Amino acid sequence: MVATHIVESEAPMLDKELDANDLDANNLAEAETTNVDPAKKSTKITSEDIDVYYGEKQALFGINLDIPENSVTSLIGPSGCGKSTYLRCINRMNDVIDICRVSGTIKIDGNDIYDPALDVVELRARIGMVFQKPNPFPKSIYDNIAYGPRIHGLTENKDELDELVESSLVKAGLWKEVKDRLAGPGTGLSGGQQQRLCIARAIATKPEVILMDEPCSALDPIATATIEELIDELRRNYTIVIVTHSMQQAARVSQKTAFFHLGKIIEEGETTQIFTNPQNEKTQDYITGRFG
Amino acid sequence: MTTEHIVTSYEDELASLDSKIAQMGGLTETLIAQSFDALRKGDVAIANNVILDDAKIDEFELEIEDQAVTMIARRQPMALDLRQIMVAIKITSDLERIGDLGKNIAKRVLSIHSEIQPSQLMHGMKSMQDLALSQLKDVLDAYAERNTEKALAVWRGDEEIDAIYNSLFRELLTYMMEDPRNIGLCTHLLFCAKNLERIGDHTTNIAENVHYLVLGTNINEARPKGDNTSRMLINQDD
Numbered sequence: 001m002v003a004t005h006i007v008e009s010e011a012p013m014l015d016k017e018l019d020a021n022d023l024d025a026n027n028l029a030e031a032e033t034t035n036v037d038p039a040k041k042s043t044k045i046t047s048e049d050i051d052v053y054y055g056e057k058q059a060l061f062g063i064n065l066d067i068p069e070n071s072v073t074s075l076i077g078p079s080g081c082g083k084s085t086y087l088r089c090i091n092r093m094n095d096v097i098d099i100c101r102v103s104g105t106i107k108i109d110g111n112d113i114y115d116p117a118l119d120v121v122e123l124r125a126r127i128g129m130v131f132q133k134p135n136p137f138p139k140s141i142y143d144n145i146a147y148g149p150r151i152h153g154l155t156e157n158k159d160e161l162d163e164l165v166e167s168s169l170v171k172a173g174l175w176k177e178v179k180d181r182l183a184g185p186g187t188g189l190s191g192g193q194q195q196r197l198c199i200a201r202a203i204a205t206k207p208e209v210i211l212m213d214e215p216c217s218a219l220d221p222i223a224t225a226t227i228e229e230l231i232d233e234l235r236r237n238y239t240i241v242i243v244t245h246s247m248q249q250a251a252r253v254s255q256k257t258a259f260f261h262l263g264k265i266i267e268e269g270e271t272t273q274i275f276t277n278p279q280n281e282k283t284q285d286y287i288t289g290r291f292g
Numbered sequence: 293m294t295t296e297h298i299v300t301s302y303e304d305e306l307a308s309l310d311s312k313i314a315q316m317g318g319l320t321e322t323l324i325a326q327s328f329d330a331l332r333k334g335d336v337a338i339a340n341n342v343i344l345d346d347a348k349i350d351e352f353e354l355e356i357e358d359q360a361v362t363m364i365a366r367r368q369p370m371a372l373d374l375r376q377i378m379v380a381i382k383i384t385s386d387l388e389r390i391g392d393l394g395k396n397i398a399k400r401v402l403s404i405h406s407e408i409q410p411s412q413l414m415h416g417m418k419s420m421q422d423l424a425l426s427q428l429k430d431v432l433d434a435y436a437e438r439n440t441e442k443a444l445a446v447w448r449g450d451e452e453i454d455a456i457y458n459s460l461f462r463e464l465l466t467y468m469m470e471d472p473r474n475i476g477l478c479t480h481l482l483f484c485a486k487n488l489e490r491i492g493d494h495t496t497n498i499a500e501n502v503h504y505l506v507l508g509t510n511i512n513e514a515r516p517k518g519d520n521t522s523r524m525l526i527n528q529d530d
Contacts, residue, residue, distance in 0.1 A: 247368075247370060248368055251370070275370050275371060275374075276370075276371060276374060276375065276508060277371065277375075277507075277508030277509070278371050283371075284371045284372055285295055287370045287371050288297070288369070288370050288371050288372060288373045289297055289298050289299060289302065290295045290296065290297055290298065291295065291298065
């Protein structure tokens with residue numbers, strides 16, 4: 001007997017022929033919603049003519065990108081190509097950098113997020129972010145999750161907060177591992193667990209979008225597979241944008257891929273197309289390891 | 293021309309895959325030419341050689357497949373590289389089948405070498421073999437040059453082989469009806485002709501793979517189907 005894949009989506013791919021006969025209508029319906037062409041999904045985030053400057057230096061040049069709802073979009077490209085800069089535009093993280101100027105329009109559900117009337121703190125509650133290095137607060141596991149809901153006043157009482165902490169940890173696939181040590185420090189968890197804790201923390205504020213900046217680069221392959229399985233689960237309910245240096249990871253987890261180079265989007269499209277038949281020579285050279 | 297990989301050994305492996313396919317293709321061409329030579333001359337020695345040579349082609353198949361699997365595991369190829377490796381596996385398997393079909397012709401030579409072979413029939417067989425062989429040569433060139441135009445020409449050219457096969461089929465049946473003593477010989481020749489027709493089909497598969505390798509898309513035309521023999525019946529009164 002072969003052990004099952006940590007990432008569930010790989011198992012049906014391999015067993016496709018065996019299972020083809022017992023697929024009932026429900027399974028089919030689900031298969032259709034999960035494998036739907038990103039072009040056919042409705043757009044969650046639109047970006048028009050985004051230019052970003054750090055002082056005199058221009059980092060992004062006229063970025064236009066539509067990010068489909070409830071799916072994973074990966075941003076790939078060599079270091080310094082602007083993919084993280086673009087990611088940080090989506091939750092206005094660049095605002096905190098003094099010399100950084102952003103122009104152009106980013107809309108979420110049609111609403112301009114750079115509208116001066118918009119509350120940035122509220123915006124960041126709707127857009128969670130997970131970073132390269134797991135960065136739990138030096139607090140208990142419970143407080144790591146409860147922090148966001150508390151400051152945003154998302155819960156009425158202790159029971160509701162307990163429930164939200166539990167459901168966030170369940171969604172992040174961490175509940176079983178930490179339910180008996182919620183008062184223990186978040187920093188006492190393993191790297192992979194810490195990263196899932198950060199994902200749980202991001203989920204706790206009930207965001208619509210989750211931004212991930214190389215979430216697995218500090219993790220071992222097993223922890224990486226666990227996070228990838230989680231991403232696969234989360235995309236049913238969240239719009240996920242992930243920056244990754246691993247081409248294989250982009251190919252595995254995302255439905256749409258955008259290739260950045262020298263601050264521009266060179267090519268964007270369905271992930272399967274980008275990795276089997278890219279249309280632009282630069283994309284091809286990059287993903288096949290022909291330039292660095 | 294594409295730029296080179298940063299990792300030189302990866303570049304070398306892809307080049308070695310190409311060179312092995314070129315060698316395997318060369319062997320296959322020679323084998324087909326010799327199998328027909330054996331048939332035309334009724335030469336048992338050549339036929340035996342062909343049967344031995346087919347084993348070399350089989351070895352190449354295993355070697356190329358093995359290298360391809362290793363490369364998938366170690367390099368996790370993407371885009372053009374992924375297509376090249378997948379296509380290498382497929383082309384290799386077509387070449388191996390072509391080798392088998394050549395060997396089958398050689399085996400038949402062992403059974404029919406002593407019988408007189410009607411020159412008119414052999415003439416038709418010869419033009420079919422010439423065509424099959426030049427198609428095979430062209431498709432291997434198309435692969436080596438990454439030339440989709442050439443691949444498409446081969447793909448379209450298969451119709452002609454089918455046309456010759458159709459007429460040979462008729463001729464052979466007519467011979468059998470004329471004199472039942474011809475049935476043994478003609479049946480063997482019919483299988484030889486069918487083998488050449490199948491070689492043409494494998495050659496078109498390779499052409500399709502060359503197209504996919506270069507452009508990442510399948511040939512967007514209806515395949516010309518010329519083999520009508522499955523629907524052919526010949527009455528004595530014809």
